[in-house]
Amino acid sequence: MTFTISAPPHRKSKITFKTIMWSKVLALVPVSLVSVYFFGLPALSIILAGILAAVVTEAGIQKMFRHKITINDGNAVLIGLMLSLIMPPEAPIWLPVVGSFFAISIGKHAFGGIGSYVFNPVLAAWIFISSAWPQLMTPLSIPHVGQLSDFLLENGAGLLVDVSPIALIGGVYLIYKRYVEWKVPLAFFLTMVLFPQTLNVLFAAVELVRAGVLNPLMYLSLMFKFLEISNELSYSMIGVVFFGILFIATDTPTSPVTKRGRLIYGIVCGILVSIYGYFGNYMAGIFYGLFMANCVSSFIETTTLPAAFGSEGMIGKFYRRFMDKVPSSLKMGVLSND
Amino acid sequence: MESKRLSKLPEKVIIPLKQHKGMPCVPMVKKGDSVVIGQKIGDCKDNNDSSVHSSVCGEVLSIEMAPHPEGNKVLSVIIKTIESDQTVEFTPTKDPSPHDLIELIKNSGIVEHYGVPTQSVLKPDGKNINTVLINATSSEWIGGKFSTPEEYGTQMLEALKLLMKAAGASKGAIVLRSDDAESIAAFSGIRFEGKQLEVAPLIGSRKIGYYLKDQGSDIVVVSQKRIYGKRILNFFTYNVTGKKVPVGCTPADVGVAICGVKSAKALYDAVYQGKPYYETVISLEGLAHCPPQVLVRIGTPFKDVIEACGGYPSESGKLIANGMRTGVAQYTDEVPVTKTTTRISFQKPEDVSKDEAIACIHCAACVDVCPVELVPSRLAVLADQGRFDECRKMHIENCIECGKCAVICPSKIHILQLIRYAKDAVEMAYEDIPAKESSNLKLGCACGGE
Ligand code: SF4
Numbered sequence: 001m002t003f004t005i006s007a008p009p010h011r012k013s014k015i016t017f018k019t020i021m022w023s024k025v026l027a028l029v030p031v032s033l034v035s036v037y038f039f040g041l042p043a044l045s046i047i048l049a050g051i052l053a054a055v056v057t058e059a060g061i062q063k064m065f066r067h068k069i070t071i072n073d074g075n076a077v078l079i080g081l082m083l084s085l086i087m088p089p090e091a092p093i094w095l096p097v098v099g100s101f102f103a104i105s106i107g108k109h110a111f112g113g114i115g116s117y118v119f120n121p122v123l124a125a126w127i128f129i130s131s132a133w134p135q136l137m138t139p140l141s142i143p144h145v146g147q148l149s150d151f152l153l154e155n156g157a158g159l160l161v162d163v164s165p166i167a168l169i170g171g172v173y174l175i176y177k178r179y180v181e182w183k184v185p186l187a188f189f190l191t192m193v194l195f196p197q198t199l200n201v202l203f204a205a206v207e208l209v210r211a212g213v214l215n216p217l218m219y220l221s222l223m224f225k226f227l228e229i230s231n232e233l234s235y236s237m238i239g240v241v242f243f244g245i246l247f248i249a250t251d252t253p254t255s256p257v258t259k260r261g262r263l264i265y266g267i268v269c270g271i272l273v274s275i276y277g278y279f280g281n282y283m284a285g286i287f288y289g290l291f292m293a294n295c296v297s298s299f300i301e302t303t304t305l306p307a308a309f310g311s312e313g314m315i316g317k318f319y320r321r322f323m324d325k326v327p328s329s330l331k332m333g334v335l336s337n338d
Numbered sequence: 339m340e341s342k343r344l345s346k347l348p349e350k351v352i353i354p355l356k357q358h359k360g361m362p363c364v365p366m367v368k369k370g371d372s373v374v375i376g377q378k379i380g381d382c383k384d385n386n387d388s389s390v391h392s393s394v395c396g397e398v399l400s401i402e403m404a405p406h407p408e409g410n411k412v413l414s415v416i417i418k419t420i421e422s423d424q425t426v427e428f429t430p431t432k433d434p435s436p437h438d439l440i441e442l443i444k445n446s447g448i449v450e451h452y453g454v455p456t457q458s459v460l461k462p463d464g465k466n467i468n469t470v471l472i473n474a475t476s477s478e479w480i481g482g483k484f485s486t487p488e489e490y491g492t493q494m495l496e497a498l499k500l501l502m503k504a505a506g507a508s509k510g511a512i513v514l515r516s517d518d519a520e521s522i523a524a525f526s527g528i529r530f531e532g533k534q535l536e537v538a539p540l541i542g543s544r545k546i547g548y549y550l551k552d553q554g555s556d557i558v559v560v561s562q563k564r565i566y567g568k569r570i571l572n573f574f575t576y577n578v579t580g581k582k583v584p585v586g587c588t589p590a591d592v593g594v595a596i597c598g599v600k601s602a603k604a605l606y607d608a609v610y611q612g613k614p615y616y617e618t619v620i621s622l623e624g625l626a627h628c629p630p631q632v633l634v635r636i637g638t639p640f641k642d643v644i645e646a647c648g649g650y651p652s653e654s655g656k657l658i659a660n661g662m663r664t665g666v667a668q669y670t671d672e673v674p675v676t677k678t679t680t681r682i683s684f685q686k687p688e689d690v691s692k693d694e695a696i697a698c699i700h701c702a703a704c705v706d707v708c709p710v711e712l713v714p715s716r717l718a719v720l721a722d723q724g725r726f727d728e729c730r731k732m733h734i735e736n737c738i739e740c741g742k743c744a745v746i747c748p749s750k751i752h753i754l755q756l757i758r759y760a761k762d763a764v765e766m767a768y769e770d771i772p773a774k775e776s777s778n779l780k781l782g783c784a785c786g787g788e
């Protein structure tokens with residue numbers, strides 16, 4: 001009888017880095033298929049070129065530096081696929097190749113590989129190629145959700161990923177299955193929705209003040225403005241934004257780990273993207289916004305490290321301070337738990 | 339349902355003279371002596387030790403260092419068994435005084451499952467206990483020597499009263515697991531002190547203090563989520579009573595004593611039947627024909643337990659004492675069942691996890707599962723780099739060593755191991771933390787030390 005010995009725990013969960021990566025790839029398959037159906041062969045060749053370039057680059061770099069070759073874990077495939085999906089279909093075939101090469105070599109490995117990179121490689125590569133070849137990277141059209149069917153198939157799609165927001169539903173499934181955590185995408189999405197609505201209300205209020213309205217009821221009725229779907233939303237709820245929320249923002253190395261930090265990060269992403277999108281367009285906005293959010297992510301993490309369990313939160317401290325000031329004769333039934 | 343006794347008497351038993359944290363007992367027998375069931379074979383010297391008793395009839399083969407499931411070798415009495423049920427005379431105690439009870443606990447060798455002798459939990463030197471908790475969150479009633487649920491309920495309440503009396507505590511509580519419907523049903527059925535018992539859930543700020551007041555009684559039965567881990571006591575105390583135990587202190591410092599179902603039952607038996615603690619119920623997992631629980635004599639080698647349960651299902655594998663999450667993998671099956679053994683598990687080679695650790699991907703899964711609000715990923719990195727001061731600033735002492743972080747980690751980083759390493763270093767380096775009694779880890783200094 002031979003016994004294995006090792007430190008506890010002796011049973012671990014089946015979810016590994018590899019399964020997470022491949023399941024993300026799988027979640028992107030539907031939207032890739034729709035884009036091939038819609039744009040035809042160019043889309044297919046862009047996707048294949050992007051993935052192939054990413055895998056070859058990864059293997060090459062790891063071979064060169066005598067590292068373990070990790071193309072099996074799916075990370076390179078995912079990066080290549082994600083990058084191809086944010087290309088316009090008219091892009092020449094070498095563009096995704098250059099992009100994938102940049103993403104893997106500079107975006108990922110130059111920063112120290114998995115877990116160490118500061119900027120999401122896909123974002124970094126997008127920014128690189130769209131500043132180097134802006135005319136090639138600018139899509140012919142920027143989508144705009146006119147009716148509900150646009151969620152199913154977007155005729156004005158400018159990027160591969162724009163073709164069908166609904167095909168990205170796989171990302172939601174991953175969150176539901178806990179392969180991907182939920183705090184960042186949820187906070188991000190809610191901020192994206194609430195931001196334009198709040199602006200709506202604000203603008204209406206400014207309008208009223210300008211007009212010199214004094215009736216408080218008029219101001220109160222502004223509340224209803226909040227529920228009115230603003231125009232802005234039809235520009236922001238497009239495929240590439242959902243892609244950003246579900247796949248780029250949830251790329252874990254570039255988001256904080258603390259519980260509070262993730263909520264804040266989601267909100268910061270939302271605000272940055274909304275501001276950018278408001279003044280520019282949401283297609284570029286989502287990338288630049290996320291890129292900037294990446295910059296502050298580690299700052300958010302270090303400032304939100306949790307206190308020891310059982311220590312009082314802000315409200316508790318405030319309450320305690322308040323109760324200390326109240327003279328004891330006024331306190332009724334404040335239990336002392338001895 | 340009562341657990342079955344192990345069908346076969348082992349050929350020899352190995353009874354470690356140290357089944358608690360503290361000093362080993364002084365052997366009271368010598369080679370060649372014959373012993374009977376229940377005979378005291380190891381005597382304790384002070385309050386923090388616990389005596390041991392023979393669990394079989396037979397002849398002492400030797401007294402030597404033998405492997406112990408905790409990993410080190412321990413002085414043990416090895417007894418060759420003979421088929422006989424002869425016991426020493428068991429005399430129940432009538433109306434014991436608190437002092438009698440403490441002496442009885444000491445002489446019956448009752449030890450908590452976390453290794454501290456019960457009498458020093460109840461009467462710690464220089465500290466007063468005012469609340470006694472029975473942690474019944476991890477053992478289901480079936481796991482005990484009880485024939486019906488009602489018996490479990492009533493005996494536990496009786497035992498709690500005894501424990502409170504021994505400790506001189508005024509309040510007591512039994513803590514159940516909120517998803518363990520069987521136990522909850524067992525308790526909610528009984529009438530206690532003329533009232534129908536109700537199992538109250540611990541939610542938010544409603545700790546036992548609230549229920550004690552609310553129900554106007556000294557004893558309450560409450561339920562909460564399951565907590566497990568190697569160092570749960572402080573967290574458990576906080577969860578149940580709301581009292582925060584300062585770093586480096588034990589629950590006794592805030593007047594709380596935590597006992598387990600097994601030791602409570604052992605005290606009950608000691609008082610009402612006069613039996614010392616020489617048998618225990620353990621759970622089994624992964625063996626060929628394995629009943630969920632068996633009653634075994636303390637000192638039975640794992641090998642005999644496994645043989646009696648159909649043997650190993652495969653040629654090799656991993657043998658684990660005490661659970662998949664925190665248990666210790668054994669290098670031999672010649673180790674005995676001790677008072678702190680709760681479970682024997684066996685893993686087939688294909689189930690043994692062999693994942694390779696890769697870099698942390700900051701997925702935050704470990705942060706979400708940690709019950710005490712730590713950031714395990716950061717602690718693991720800091721521990722790996724030897725930045726122990728920073729670990730301490732991040733409250734590493736709060737870690738209850740539940741291992742959830744290491745289980746969930748998709749990068750398969752050995753977070754728990756790293757955290758333990760850092761905890762040991764912190765404990766050795768800071769004076770305000772009492773040194774742990776033993777540790778398998780030796781912290782080497784890089785410049786030629788150990
Ligand atoms: S750090 Fe890990 S082992 Fe420690 S309490 Fe948190 S989850 Fe459990």
Ligand code: SF4
Pocket residue numbers: 257697698699700701702703704705714715718743746747748749750751753
């Ligand atoms: S679970 Fe593992 S990979 Fe994820 S943050 Fe924690 S240590 Fe890092």
